[in-house]
Amino acid sequence: PPDVEELGRATWxxxxxxxxxxxxxxxxxxxxxxxSLLRALPVLYPCSVCAQHLGxxxxxxxxxxxxxxxxxxxxxxxxxxxxxxxxxETFECxxxxxxxxxxxxxxx
Ligand code: FAD
Numbered sequence: 001p002p003d004v005e006e007l008g009r010a011t012w013x014x015x016x017x018x019x020x021x022x023x024x025x026x027x028x029x030x031x032x033x034x035x036s037l038l039r040a041l042p043v044l045y046p047c048s049v050c051a052q053h054l055g056x057x058x059x060x061x062x063x064x065x066x067x068x069x070x071x072x073x074x075x076x077x078x079x080x081x082x083x084x085x086x087x088x089e090t091f092e093c094x095x096x097x098x099x100x101x102x103x104x105x106x107x108x
Contacts, residue, residue: 001046002046002047004047004050007046007047008047008050008082011045012079015075016072016075016076016079016098016101016102017102017103018037019068019071019072019075019098019102020068020072020098020099020102020103021068021103022034022068022071022072023068024067024068024069025067026065026066026067026068031065031066034063034065034071035063035065038058038063038065039058039063041054042054042055042058043055050082053081053082053085054078057078057081061074061077061078069095072093072095072098072102073093073095073098076091076093076098077093079091080093
């Protein structure tokens with residue numbers, strides 16, 4: 001079975017980075033594809049408990065693919081939900097903090 005921690009770090013890196021570079025005004029094609037990418041995770045993610053939790057969370061809180069900020073925040077909140085369950089720290093879901101971590105790096 002895959003290493004759930006390594007898989008998780010790699011997947012969060014991919015997802016948060018993709019959200020950080022998602023367009024401010026995505027086209028319909030970009031939205032549809034992002035939604036497909038996210039909806040595939042509960043079906044295909046190779047950690048079945050993770051996939052199950054994500055699927056439940058996505059039912060109560062559907063992904064926001066309408067803007068870069070909306071998507072970044074939605075993912076951040078999903079990640080925080082997992083952090084809470086695992087006893088990890090909560091991340092502050094502002095565009096500033098998210099861009100610093102996943103796009104621009106720290107200023108100065
Ligand atoms: P990670 O949680 O992997 O975080 C990597 C980096 O992201 C952190 O160092 C930090 O800089 C940054 N970060 C932290 N929080 C946020 C945030 N909210 N927004 C943006 N950036 C942030 N593991 C389980 O044991 N059980 C599960 O049910 C489970 N479900 C998962 C569901 C999904 C969809 C994914 C992708 C992973 C899941 N994992 C689960 C794995 C888990 O989330 C961690 O990836 C893993 O435990 C390694 O944790 P870590 O402390 O190295 O940092």
